[in-house]
Amino acid sequence: MVSTQNTDKHTTGRRRSLKAGDRRFALMILIPAMTAFLIMVFYPFMDAMSMAFYQFTIYDLEPIFIGFSNFQSILTNPYVLESWVTTAIFVVGTTALTMCVGLAWALLMYQNFFGRSVFRTLTLLPWILPSTVSAFIWAWMLNGKYGIVNALLLGSGVVDENIQFLSDDLGAMMAIILTRTWISIPLFMSFFLAGLQGLDFQQIEAARLDGASNWVVVRRIILPHLRPVFLVTAALGMIGNLQQFDIIYALTGGGPIRSTTVLSIEVYTQAFQNWDLGMASAIGVLWVFTLMPLVVYYLRSLFKED
Amino acid sequence: MWNSRVLKKQLAAAIFAVTTAPAMASEVTFLNWVTAEPSNKPVIEGLIAKTGVETKVLDSAWGDMQKTIFLRLRTKQPLDVSQLQARWLPTLANMPNLVDFNDLYGQEYLESVIPAEVLEAGRINGKQLGLPWNTGSISLVANRNMLETSGITEAPVTVEQFVEALRKVKAAYPQSTPYALMTKSNGLITADFQTWLWAHGGLIFDQDGKVVVNSAETVATLKFLKSLVDEGLVSLDVDRGAARRMFGQESSAFYFDAPVARGFARDFSGKGAEYDKHVYPIKTPVLEAGMTHRAMEWGHLLVLFNGKAAQVDGKLSKEAPAVKFIEELAMNPEIQLDYFTKAGAIPGSKEARADSVITSDQYIVDWNNSLGVPRRDQLSSMRNSANFIAAVGEEVQAVILGQKSAEEAAKEMEVRIQRLVK
Structure with missing residues (x-):
C-alpha cells in the first residue's frame, strides 16, 4: 500500500515536473517572438499612445505634457469628426462591396468548368501586386484626361466629355472603394471558397430535386452554411479597411477637399504636414478605439473555435 | 632590435598624427529632391563630384522632403546639408542645430559674394539660415x-x-x-x-x-x-x-x-x-x-546642420567638409554655371550671375522681364x-x-x- 502511494506520488511528481518542463520549453520558444513583439510593436505602440498626452510640434524641442488637451481639441475639431464619418463610409462601403463580389466570385470558382484552376490563380493577381502599384494603376485608369475608363466611356458614347473621377467628392470615394475592393477580392474569395469546401453537396442536389432555384439554393443552403465565415470575414475586412492608408494616399491624398480623408490620412496630415505628433497620436488613439470592438470580436471568434 | 625601435617610432608617430590631426568627419550627408528626378540626377551628381567633398547623397521626392527632414532630425539620423524650398524656411527655421551662415562667414562677406536681395530668401529674423542655391x-x-x-x-x-x-x-x-x-x-x-x-x-x-x-x-x-x-x-x-x-x-x-x-x-x-x-x-x-x-518669389536653399561634418575639433568651421560642400555649390561660379547650362537653374552668386553665359541667354532675359x-x-x-x-x-x-x-x-x-x- 505504502509502495503504491509512493509510486502514485512519484508518477504525479513526474507529471508535474513534465508539465513544468513543457511550460519552461514553451516559454523558451516564446521568448524570441515575445521580445520581437515587445520591441517592434508593444513599445512603439505604448510610446505613441503616451504621446497623445503631450504637445510635440516642430516648434518644441522636447514633448510638453498637456494632459487631455489633444483629446479636447479633437472633440471640438469638426474636421477630425468628419474624418471619422468618412472612415465609416469607406469601411462599410468597401467591406460590403468586397463581400458581395468576393462571394459571387467564390461561387463562380466553386463551379466545375474548364480552366477553373487557371482562373483561380489569375484571381489572386491583385493580391500579389503591391497595393501602391495597384493604386497607381487605378489612378491612371481613372485619370480625367488620359484614363482608359474615360476612353471607353467616350468611345462607347456613354458620356460626351471626360469624367474627372478623382477630382469629385463622390468619384474619389468610389475610386478608393473600388480599388480597395479589387485588391481584397482574392482574400475574401479564398475565405468563402474554403467555407464552400465544407458544404455537403448532397444537400444542394436534394434541394434541386425538390425544385429549388439557384437563388433559393444560395439563400437557404449556402448563405446559412457560410454564416460563421461571413462574420469572421466581415470583422477581418473591417479591420483591414480601417487600417487602410497607402491606397488612399496614393490615389487621392485624402482629397478633393478632405472628401477621402479617413483617420489614417488625418493622422498622417497631423504628423507630417502640421508637424503635430501629439495631435496625431491622439487621433491614433481614437483610431485604435474604433478598431478595438472589431478586434475583440475577431479574437473571441478565434478562441471559440479553438 | 632595430626593427622593433623603428616600429615603435612609427607607432608613436601614427598615434601623434591621429591625436593631433583636426578631428572632423570625412563624409557629408546631403539630402535633396533633385537627384530623385531622373532627368536632373546626372546633373547634380556631376556638380557634387566637382565639389571634391566625399558625400553621401540621400534623395526624397519633393512632396516628401519636409517629412524626411523632420523624421531624420527627430530620430537623430545623420543629416549635414539639406536642400529646401525657400518658402519652407519659416516653418523649418525651428529645426534644431540650423547654422546661421552669418556666424560662419559674416554678413558683409556673404553680401560681397551673393546679392543682398538674393540672400533675403534664406534670412529669418536676421539670421542667414539658408544659402541660395538657385533663384528665380x-x-x-x-x-x-x-x-x-x-x-x-x-x-x-x-x-x-x-x-x-x-x-x-x-x-x-x-x-x-x-x-x-x-x-x-x-x-x-x-x-x-x-x-x-x-x-x-x-x-x-x-x-x-x-x-x-x-x-x-x-x-x-x-x-x-x-x-x-x-x-x-x-x-x-x-x-x-x-x-x-x-x-x-x-x-x-x-x-x-x-x-x-x-x-x-x-x-x-x-x-x-x-x-x-x-x-x-x-x-x-x-x-x-x-x-x-x-x-x-521662388528659390532653392541649402541649409547646414551643426553636426560633426560641419565642425573641426568640435567647433563650427569653414574648413569642415559640410561647409566646403555648401560653399562650392552655392558660391563657386564654375559649378553654378554648370548647373545653369545643364538644367537652367539661375545661380545665386554675383560672379555667376554676371557671367555672359547668363546675361546673353535670351531665356533668362525673358524670365527677368516676366517677373514684374x-x-x-x-x-x-x-x-x-x-x-x-x-x-x-x-x-x-x-x-x-x-x-x-x-x-x-x-x-x-x-x-x-x-x-x-x-
Missing part, C-alpha cells in the same frame, strides 16, 4: 509653338486677353488643356490662386498682416478660375509633374513654373535644347492694363503653413468643383484664416 520666380510659361499655331502673335497682357488666348488654343488644339492650372494639391492650387489674386489686385494679408481675403478681388479671382473650369480651358487633377509633361508634349500652352521649366520642356518634348525656342516666360496678365504684374514685381507666397511663409494652405486650398477647390459660390468661399476662407491666426 514662379512665372507664367507659354508655349510659343502652340500660341503661333493658334494665331496668337503677342503675349496676353490682361486677364481678358489671356482667356481669349486660351479659347484660341482650345480651338486650334481641341484635345488640349490650354492652361495647366495645378489643382491636385492644396500647395499647388494656392500658389496659382495667389498669383491670380495679385493679378486681380487682391491679397490674403495686407501690409500690416491683417487678413483681407474676404474681398471683391478674391471673389473675382475665384469666379475667374471657375469660369476656366466651366469652359474646359483648364483640367482638374493636374499636378506640377503633369503640367510639365503636358506643356512639353504640346497639350498645354500655359502653366506656372520656375526657370527650370526649360529643362523639363527639353525632356518631355523629346527634342532637347532644340525645343528651347518654344519655351517663353511671360508676365502674369493683370485685370486691367497698367496694373503691376506679379510673379511669386515678385511677391513672397503669403501662406507658405506662415508658421504652421500647412493649416493656412489647407484653409485656402480647400475653399478654392470647393469653388472650382461647384460646391460653394465664390462669395461663400471667400467669406469662409477669411473665417478659417482668422481662426488660425488666433
Whole structure:
C-alpha cells in the first residue's frame, strides 16, 4: 500500500515536473517572438499612445505634457469628426462591396468548368501586386484626361466629355472603394471558397430535386452554411479597411477637399504636414478605439473555435 | 632590435598624427529632391563630384522632403546639408542645430559674394539660415509653338486677353488643356490662386498682416478660375509633374513654373535644347492694363546642420567638409554655371550671375522681364503653413468643383484664416 502511494506520488511528481518542463520549453520558444513583439510593436505602440498626452510640434524641442488637451481639441475639431464619418463610409462601403463580389466570385470558382484552376490563380493577381502599384494603376485608369475608363466611356458614347473621377467628392470615394475592393477580392474569395469546401453537396442536389432555384439554393443552403465565415470575414475586412492608408494616399491624398480623408490620412496630415505628433497620436488613439470592438470580436471568434 | 625601435617610432608617430590631426568627419550627408528626378540626377551628381567633398547623397521626392527632414532630425539620423524650398524656411527655421551662415562667414562677406536681395530668401529674423542655391520666380510659361499655331502673335497682357488666348488654343488644339492650372494639391492650387489674386489686385494679408481675403478681388479671382473650369480651358487633377509633361508634349500652352521649366520642356518634348525656342516666360496678365504684374518669389536653399561634418575639433568651421560642400555649390561660379547650362537653374552668386553665359541667354532675359514685381507666397511663409494652405486650398477647390459660390468661399476662407491666426 505504502509502495503504491509512493509510486502514485512519484508518477504525479513526474507529471508535474513534465508539465513544468513543457511550460519552461514553451516559454523558451516564446521568448524570441515575445521580445520581437515587445520591441517592434508593444513599445512603439505604448510610446505613441503616451504621446497623445503631450504637445510635440516642430516648434518644441522636447514633448510638453498637456494632459487631455489633444483629446479636447479633437472633440471640438469638426474636421477630425468628419474624418471619422468618412472612415465609416469607406469601411462599410468597401467591406460590403468586397463581400458581395468576393462571394459571387467564390461561387463562380466553386463551379466545375474548364480552366477553373487557371482562373483561380489569375484571381489572386491583385493580391500579389503591391497595393501602391495597384493604386497607381487605378489612378491612371481613372485619370480625367488620359484614363482608359474615360476612353471607353467616350468611345462607347456613354458620356460626351471626360469624367474627372478623382477630382469629385463622390468619384474619389468610389475610386478608393473600388480599388480597395479589387485588391481584397482574392482574400475574401479564398475565405468563402474554403467555407464552400465544407458544404455537403448532397444537400444542394436534394434541394434541386425538390425544385429549388439557384437563388433559393444560395439563400437557404449556402448563405446559412457560410454564416460563421461571413462574420469572421466581415470583422477581418473591417479591420483591414480601417487600417487602410497607402491606397488612399496614393490615389487621392485624402482629397478633393478632405472628401477621402479617413483617420489614417488625418493622422498622417497631423504628423507630417502640421508637424503635430501629439495631435496625431491622439487621433491614433481614437483610431485604435474604433478598431478595438472589431478586434475583440475577431479574437473571441478565434478562441471559440479553438 | 632595430626593427622593433623603428616600429615603435612609427607607432608613436601614427598615434601623434591621429591625436593631433583636426578631428572632423570625412563624409557629408546631403539630402535633396533633385537627384530623385531622373532627368536632373546626372546633373547634380556631376556638380557634387566637382565639389571634391566625399558625400553621401540621400534623395526624397519633393512632396516628401519636409517629412524626411523632420523624421531624420527627430530620430537623430545623420543629416549635414539639406536642400529646401525657400518658402519652407519659416516653418523649418525651428529645426534644431540650423547654422546661421552669418556666424560662419559674416554678413558683409556673404553680401560681397551673393546679392543682398538674393540672400533675403534664406534670412529669418536676421539670421542667414539658408544659402541660395538657385533663384528665380514662379512665372507664367507659354508655349510659343502652340500660341503661333493658334494665331496668337503677342503675349496676353490682361486677364481678358489671356482667356481669349486660351479659347484660341482650345480651338486650334481641341484635345488640349490650354492652361495647366495645378489643382491636385492644396500647395499647388494656392500658389496659382495667389498669383491670380495679385493679378486681380487682391491679397490674403495686407501690409500690416491683417487678413483681407474676404474681398471683391478674391471673389473675382475665384469666379475667374471657375469660369476656366466651366469652359474646359483648364483640367482638374493636374499636378506640377503633369503640367510639365503636358506643356512639353504640346497639350498645354500655359502653366506656372520656375526657370527650370526649360529643362523639363527639353525632356518631355523629346527634342532637347532644340525645343528651347518654344519655351517663353511671360508676365502674369493683370485685370486691367497698367496694373503691376506679379510673379511669386521662388528659390532653392541649402541649409547646414551643426553636426560633426560641419565642425573641426568640435567647433563650427569653414574648413569642415559640410561647409566646403555648401560653399562650392552655392558660391563657386564654375559649378553654378554648370548647373545653369545643364538644367537652367539661375545661380545665386554675383560672379555667376554676371557671367555672359547668363546675361546673353535670351531665356533668362525673358524670365527677368516676366517677373514684374515678385511677391513672397503669403501662406507658405506662415508658421504652421500647412493649416493656412489647407484653409485656402480647400475653399478654392470647393469653388472650382461647384460646391460653394465664390462669395461663400471667400467669406469662409477669411473665417478659417482668422481662426488660425488666433
